[in-house]
Amino acid sequence: MHRWLGCILFVGFALPGLAQPGKGRWAVADDVQRDSFHLRRTFFPCSVPEHYAPDTSLLPESLVYRIRINVHIINDSRGRYNFSEAEGRRWVQDLVAQANNRLAANQKPWLPQGNQIPALPIPFRYVLTGRPYVPGDDGIYFHYDDELFYMNKKARGPGVVNNVYDERQFQRYGIQKDTVINIFLIEHHPDSLFSPTYKASHDGVGKSNHAKLVGQYHLSRKITLLPNGDTLRFTPWEAAGLFNHELGHVLGLSHTWNLDDGCDDTPKHAGCWNFNEPPGCEEVSNNVMDYNAYQSAYTPCQIGKMVMSFHQDKGTRRFLIPDWCSYDPQKTWVIPGGRTVELNRSLDWTGDIIVRKKATLVVRCTLSLPPEARIVLQPGSALVVDGGLITSRCSRPFAGIWLQESRRQRPAIVWKRQGTITHALHPL
Numbered sequence: 001m002h003r004w005l006g007c008i009l010f011v012g013f014a015l016p017g018l019a020q021p022g023k024g025r026w027a028v029a030d031d032v033q034r035d036s037f038h039l040r041r042t043f044f045p046c047s048v049p050e051h052y053a054p055d056t057s058l059l060p061e062s063l064v065y066r067i068r069i070n071v072h073i074i075n076d077s078r079g080r081y082n083f084s085e086a087e088g089r090r091w092v093q094d095l096v097a098q099a100n101n102r103l104a105a106n107q108k109p110w111l112p113q114g115n116q117i118p119a120l121p122i123p124f125r126y127v128l129t130g131r132p133y134v135p136g137d138d139g140i141y142f143h144y145d146d147e148l149f150y151m152n153k154k155a156r157g158p159g160v161v162n163n164v165y166d167e168r169q170f171q172r173y174g175i176q177k178d179t180v181i182n183i184f185l186i187e188h189h190p191d192s193l194f195s196p197t198y199k200a201s202h203d204g205v206g207k208s209n210h211a212k213l214v215g216q217y218h219l220s221r222k223i224t225l226l227p228n229g230d231t232l233r234f235t236p237w238e239a240a241g242l243f244n245h246e247l248g249h250v251l252g253l254s255h256t257w258n259l260d261d262g263c264d265d266t267p268k269h270a271g272c273w274n275f276n277e278p279p280g281c282e283e284v285s286n287n288v289m290d291y292n293a294y295q296s297a298y299t300p301c302q303i304g305k306m307v308m309s310f311h312q313d314k315g316t317r318r319f320l321i322p323d324w325c326s327y328d329p330q331k332t333w334v335i336p337g338g339r340t341v342e343l344n345r346s347l348d349w350t351g352d353i354i355v356r357k358k359a360t361l362v363v364r365c366t367l368s369l370p371p372e373a374r375i376v377l378q379p380g381s382a383l384v385v386d387g388g389l390i391t392s393r394c395s396r397p398f399a400g401i402w403l404q405e406s407r408r409q410r411p412a413i414v415w416k417r418q419g420t421i422t423h424a425l426h427p428l
């Protein structure tokens with residue numbers, strides 16, 4: 001086995017997983033020890049958001065989930081009140097790039113003051129996604145519609161349309177609604193812009209399958225002169241703060257300042273926009289899910305909450321580029337000898353897993369492997385499926401559990417609390 005692995009490393013090309021399985025045999029039902037001890041479940045590790053936050057001590061490499069989005073710009077029928085197609089296309093590409101840059105630059109949260117909460121890397125990025133069957137479709141669309149190009153935030157009450165919650169943009173123009181998050185850029189009504197009492201701010205909404213962002217074109221045209229003579233422009237970087245906020249809602253996050261959002265690391269607070277803004281404000285948040293001038297921080301729990309949903313069929317998994325069924329023979333997770341790894345979260349791993357001598361892998365949630373991939377158990381190692389499920393979330397099964405036995409030691413496979421292994425080419 002060592003020689004074979006060395007071969008991969010030194011020769012530098014991938015050997016197919018099944019063709020050269022090394023010395024050993026596939027595990028069968030008789031290899032499984034069933035632990036009938038029934039522990040009453042008071043601990044549900046699979047639904048603890050923090051277990052899904054990036055953890056370099058758990059996984060050998062950081063995962064990156066790719067979220068499919070598209071963006072629609074809706075203008076009036078004469079094309080007067082929103083971006084032109086040439087400018088709009090550039091704006092959207094820049095907006096998505098800046099939203100991803102903000103994800104890449106996650107900041108430590110400012111609240112509560114004096115906290116020790118780390119700024120963890122955000123494990124996802126947005127990808128503009130067109131229809132694969134439409135040549136040249138880049139996931140950016142333009143519509144001309146006198147009824148739906150605007151929002152009126154003063155429109156309230158039952159039956160009232162054109163407020164921010166109006167879903168007709170999504171209903172009329174949504175594309176690939178089941179697999180791609182549709183984002184609509186609309187404007188404030190031109191009449192409202194003339195009203196001295198109407199604040200044409202950057203507004204938005206994030207629903208379970210789409211988002212709307214309001215006023216970017218108007219704001220991009222305005223130049224604010226600061227007291228020191230500098231000018232302030234509303235650029236895609238500024239727009240990307242609210243973009244991430246509304247996408248945060250789509251990905252399952254709530255506001256933090258006034259609600260219990262299910263996270264212990266996002267304290268409630270006064271909801272200030274900025275320091276001394278409104279006057280007297282001292283305690284300012286930089287959390288993405290608040291309304292503030294920064295929107296630059298996601299806490300570990302918030303990150304975990306979004307990633308947890310990526311693993312749930314009824315969550316946001318449908319919006320991910322489904323790359324978990326492509327076997328990557330270079331991506332081998334080796335659990336070093338003597339170590340115990342407890343997998344208290346669901347995971348899509350796209351390579352093999354090798355549990356070295358005297359190491360233990362405990363699986364408590366769903367572990368999915370692609371076709372060709374296998375779990376290799378070396379002599380004296382253990383695989384404990386403790387209430388978890390090892391499977392392939394793909395149409396084709398994963399290869400199975402490969403056992404390496406020495407004269408003195410065999411690996412152990414233990415099923416606890418209805419743990420199970422399904423959808424394996426070599427079933428147990």
Ligand SMILES: [Zn+2]
Nearest residue numbers: 245246249255
């Ligand atoms: Zn919000």
